[in-house]
Amino acid sequence: MDMKRDYYEDIQLFQSGVVLAWTVALLLVLFTIPLYTPNYYVYLLNIIMVHVILAVGLNILVGSTGQISLGHAGFFAIGAYGTVLLMTLLQIPFVFAILIAAFIAAFFGFILGLPALRLEGPYLAIVSMGFGLTIMHIIGGVDAFGGRMGIKAPPLDLGIKQLGISWILKTDFQKYYLILIMTIIMVVGARNILKTRVGRSFVAIKDSDIAAEVIGVNLTIYKTLAFAVSAFYAGIAGGLFGFVLGFFDPFTFNMILSIIFLVMVVVGGLGTILGGILGATLITYLQYDLLKNIAEIPYFGALMVAVSKQWFTMVGLENISSMAIGLIMIGIIIFEPLGMFGVWIRMKKYWMTWPF
Amino acid sequence: MIFRKKVLILLIAVLAVLLIANAAPAATLAGFDDNEIRIGQWGPQTGPAAPWGSVARGSKLLFDVVNEEGGIYGRKIKYFIRDDMYNPAQTAAVVKELVERQGVFAFVGGVSAAGGLAVKDYLAQNKVIWVGPATSVKEYVFPVQPYLFSVYPLYEDEASVLTKYIVETLKLKKIGILYQNDSYGKNGFDGLKQRLDTYKMSLAAEIPVEPTEKDLASQILRLKSSGAEAVLMYVNPTTAVIALKTAANVGYKPQWVSSNTLSDYPLMHKISGGLWEGVITGNFGEIPDSKNPLMVKYKEAAKRLSPEERWGTFYSAGILFADPIVEALKKAGRNLSTEAVLKALNAIKDYQTIGPKISFTEKQHQGSDSVVIQKCGPNGSYIELQGWTANDLATWKK
Amino acid sequence: MPVGQLLVEGLAIGACYGLFATAVVIIYKTSEVVNFAQGEMAMFSSFVAFHILSVYRYPFWLAFLITMVFSILLGILIEYLFLRPAKHPTILGMIVITLGAEMFLVGLAGWKWGAEQKYFSLPLDPSVTYEPVKGMIINNWAIAVFAVTTCIMLFLYLFFKYSKLGVAMRATQQNKHAAKIMGIRTERVFSFAWGFSSLIGAIAGMFFASRATLDPAFMMEPFLRAFAAAVLGGLMSIPGVIIGGGLMGLIENFFGYYFPHWKPIVAFIVIILVLCLRPSGLFAKHFVKKV
Structure with missing residues (x-):
């Protein structure tokens, strides 16, 4: 998929019309974000x-x-x-x-x-x-x-x-x-x-x-x-x-x-x-x-407060955020050594070869 | 292809100029409605500075008590605590979130000096009141900023008062200082220096430390060989404990004197293994087991409403910092508005709850100027050495 | 200038850095991963000791033993749960995993015990000090650090030289695949290295905690310094690492005595200079890389 036939193809900014179209779309979104964010x-x-x-x-x-x-x-x-x-x-x-x-x-x-x-x-x-x-x-x-x-x-x-x-x-x-x-x-x-x-x-x-x-x-x-x-x-x-x-x-x-x-x-x-x-x-x-102000999150917040009261401390409740970030980092590296880029490649391959 | 690229770049440029020119300023939300008044505070709940986080939780107790008593003219106070991890970039993020998404009427407390300075102008632009920053920074209130009211006595004034006590009452001539290498420590250093200049005395030793340093042997030995009889500390609790332990190990026993940030004697006594006994500190809040009726009331409330919290000085300081806004909200009356509350705040005079007397005027937003001097007795008890004392050399009063 | 006293204090804190750096090196030697979670593993173990002492009120020796067992399990568990499942990891990937483990442990400790400083003390009377030579006051804490570091060094020396497991660890370090072919279960060697490193780290952590206070962030700074000491010593040789730690303590204290403002970074500047001259640290043999 990432094959290049010659040097000029390699140095092209946009490798195909599809990439160009998506890039333009992304830029449009980026430039208009403040209008609806x-x-x-x-x-x-x-x-x-x-x-x-x-x-x-x-x-x-x-x-x-x-x-x-x-x-x-x-x-x-x-x-x-x-x-x-x-x-x-x-x-x-x-x-x-x-x-x-x-x-x-x-x-x-x-x-x-x-x-x-x-x-x-x-x-x-x-x-x-x-x-x-x-x-x-x-x-x-x-x-x-x-x-x-x-x-x-x-x-x-x-x-x-x-x-x-x-x-x-x-x-x-x-x-x-x-x-x-x-x-x-x-x-x-x-x-x-x-x-x-x-x-x-x-x-x-x-x-x-x-x-x-x-x-x-x-x-x-x-x-x-x-x-x-x-x-x-x-x-x-x-x-x-x-x-x-x-x-x-x-x-x-x-x-x-x-x-x-x-x-x-x-x-x-x-x-x-x-x-x-x-x-x-x-x-x-x-x-x-991520997971800031846990006590204000519906359902999950109440659960975490209950867990804190039972086994942990309420004063340390905010630390859950740090724990979650740590686990996400570990998870990404464990399951995808290439990181987010690997995830992206995988998604791309899945769609390009769909439905096989 | 080349042509398309050029068109694209041109397009982006035109779009960018148009949008930058048109970007509308943010519309801020009202901070209150008929049922609630929204008040926020940032403070480190996680990360290396997290022990200061109890200030923000202390303020919560006050608002809970106010709400229990029926709120203010039927409006309950809705209180938000946001964790900024002591990082100014995060402080700005949480403050913007509170102002622009939740719509808060006022901020109280707020620990980090850098974080506070990062959001000070933003709050003023958005006309959000900010009362009682939980740190003393001269730039907050000098020159006067109409929406910002400080309760905390200046570190500079406190250091000056403490130095006066060391020189005139304890009659110690050789004074050294161990100060944290940041604005907190530097302000304490300035106060000490200013006072010593009036006595025509010079410092025996001035030793800066980084807040995270875990080995203070060379610093303490330097103090020891300078022969300092009294050492003023403007450091954090951990550094103070390391300093005292190291000093005990090398057989150095000066009179330790310290700022109000280390006035939580039960805590300090405990984490220093009893070495804290005999240390003199400044203080501006009622002591934890005070007989002051308000203090007794809050202590009872704390037992009931947040039994997990340790009833310590930082925690009760959270109440103290938030007190003036509650007072002003009550004074402002039923027709709540930012202007009314500002007027009420500016009219506060000699208002005292569980801290120093606080007065604000239109031209003066530094609420307090005095500290008491206390000494740690056995088992972390408090011995008062000198009542409320203002700094007669205060630079900002002239 | 109190030379004798600075020597004692510098060597004591240096030995502590060295001890902790040993924990870093044991893992580095087997898997070439710098374990950024080392400090937080030690912090967590120290908190467990604190918990046993303050909540269950067991005597210190019992709490110590339980903590030792716990720290070994913690090390093995982190290796088993976080590092082993990673498929084809790069070295940087592994480092990020240890950073993730670090954040997880800091968060967990903060959640469980709160952020406020705790009191942690070894059963050593701080008021008892000895003065063998005038101007060299030595306290129980320093004596304990010296004694423990010496014991662990001796043990490590004998262990790597004579025990079967020690030889297996050395073999794994030199060539993982060859070791595997020779019948060494390299996974088990990794587990052991992590458990053992966590144990040494926990002991060092308790020394640091009793010198300062116990809170979830208290091992970050010592870890950086221990890591630097390990690099100074060469990362591969355990005696080198102890000497690196000692040098670090001495440089910081002697230089810091005159220039307290520069104390926090002087060691790093010295290390940069040393590494410019000896790129693999003071005591590592420069190995020739195959192309």
Whole structure:
């Protein structure tokens, strides 16, 4: 089904008319969502899309290149802090600020990529984790960055103040469209990267870095490049996240967030664009919305309250949500090693071969 | 194909511009009707900060009591607790959900400083009243924000009062501080520093700790070799317990002084294995076994309505933070409106239930300025050392 | 600068990290999975001990024994229920499974015992301290940590060297398929590794709990540090891991004494530097990878 007859077919954005039609339909839905979705979900969608950008970028590193990072919250923080500080301190317009911040993040990604040339697996995990913690600590230690108190994002002005153009996005709806467009650009970009020489080098490194080197892939360049690209994505995501939230402190970008990002990629499906999107959407949704306020859920809530009173404690009732997320994560990996992407492939195959 | 792609991109761009321009601002729901007034609170019920979650559940007790007594002019209070896991992104999510889906009239309490700052402006834009944040953050009420009323005494003021007590009453000259590396600890540090400056004294040692650190040996040894006779702690309960245990292990016995966040003596005495005895803390709520009639009433109600809860300081603080809104709702009368309640809140003067005296004016939304100083006696009992004391150096009063 | 005292305290907490890191390494050695649920398994076992002590009021030794049995069962159960059914798992997939187990255990403990800090103490009088050399006060807790760590190290050494099961574990680690062909029931080896690792983790968890307080989140930080110590030591060699833990405790305490602000991350920075020079940690033999 996923057979390609020639190179040009492989690099096509839409592999067939059907895919194109569905993509257009999906985009239409995405662009009109605020017209029929309750307000508060738009905020959640914004967060989901920010996570999608990050997960797609992280997937280039983890899934396609086979490196591991437990420090992406650090790049995320650099993006968020960088954008806001460039805008408030240097009066740089948003569009440029977020790009500069993302390039700063990419530079740090390049730096982190250097030790990654020699390290792998848990060793790289610890190094990247140390990197994330250090970034958080340094930001918290500098008063100009808001210190531990945190920092407030300025109004999100898409215009250029210096030229007298001002276009301030205030509501979650307006931010939704900005983030949606950014997400589409970044996702299409990621897909295109993977179809180029660079992307194929990444995959070669994942399969075997020694073999890749033998066939002429420059490991130094491509491994650090993978880190830089992935950090760039995290930087863009962070820049947007700062404005979704409006206020953040260093603790917002803690270790647990880095772990959650990795979970998104693995649960979504390693090495595929769609996997990153699905994983980020699922995990974010679960974290923000699954089994919250259990006591208010009809029937099930009453049951859980009774169970709590009998065997557990009422004060810990909300913990059921965390237990459920844990079990869902385990379940997906046990039953589908490819993650959500595997589920998707299975569904597709089922419909394409139906009724056989 | 290329052509189609271009058309698509153009289409998206046009659509996007149209939609961004047209996106309508959110219409907020009314926070009350003839039968109920909806009030919400966020607080960590799960995750590392979950012990503070009892504040939100404490407020529930007050509303349950009010509802039992017939509500406010026939309207019952419907109370929502939302778990934000101490994560500002989640705080914003739950607050938006409550404001836009449930339609809440007011928020009470709310533990995390970062979470509060993340939603402060949103609440003001939507004209939702917020009373009694369960943490003291100067940015909340300075400058005055018309919809936000703070009950919690500033950490800075408390640290200043405690330092005055250490220097003038205990006559200790060498003071060290162990503070959590966040806004809570920094505010305590500022208060101490401000007071010491007026005495022309310098700090013996200033040691920051991360809230999650589990090994404090080097920090305690640093305090020990600085020769500090009194150590002010602005840390969380677990850190305080580790500090005391480590100090006992290395034979260091200063006078420990701490903020009101550690004033739950029965709990602290228990989890420190008795080491808490002799620690001096600030406090701004009635002690758990107080004879104050209101406190007795709430304690009885707690036994009846939520027997599972431990009657501790955080829990009863939840009542204290929510008290002013109930008072204001009663004062506002039958014709409920946000303006009426704001007016009633701004008129609150020397209102005291189970905490400090609270006064608000149009220009002043920091409700209280005083703390009492207490000492932990045997078995976690309370010994009062000094009654309600305001900070004479308070920066915000000038 | 109280060098002696910092040495004692650094080594004591370091031994505790090392002990806990041993638990991480035992699982890593058999299956190359870093078990992120390690901390929470220890937390849960400590809570069980707390429950037995405070609700049933059994004497400590009995509670300890029951907890040990429980922790072994917990380890075996998690391996059996969560990891074994996974078909063709990748290493990252397995790590995510352990993360899922972690969230499940945190949730379960929070639901059962609530979030408020609990008091947990080993039957060691904290007020009794010894001062063998002036300026080196040593307390019962540290002595117990040293004693227990030494015993477990000795046991592990003998176990891996001489017992049949220990040899089987080593064989499984080197080549799972060859081991299987030689008649070793590798599934059973995995079960055993998880049970054993959970047991050691539970002991370390109780040490941490008695030094601080007991709550559902209390093992997250020690786990990260133990993991880092294990990586510093090389992840494959158990003595290396103990030395890694000790180094970690010493670096943190000596450096943290002068720069308390940087104490939480100094160990990580040192580890990054060490790994740049020795990519497989201090004590692991760098194995040659086949292409």
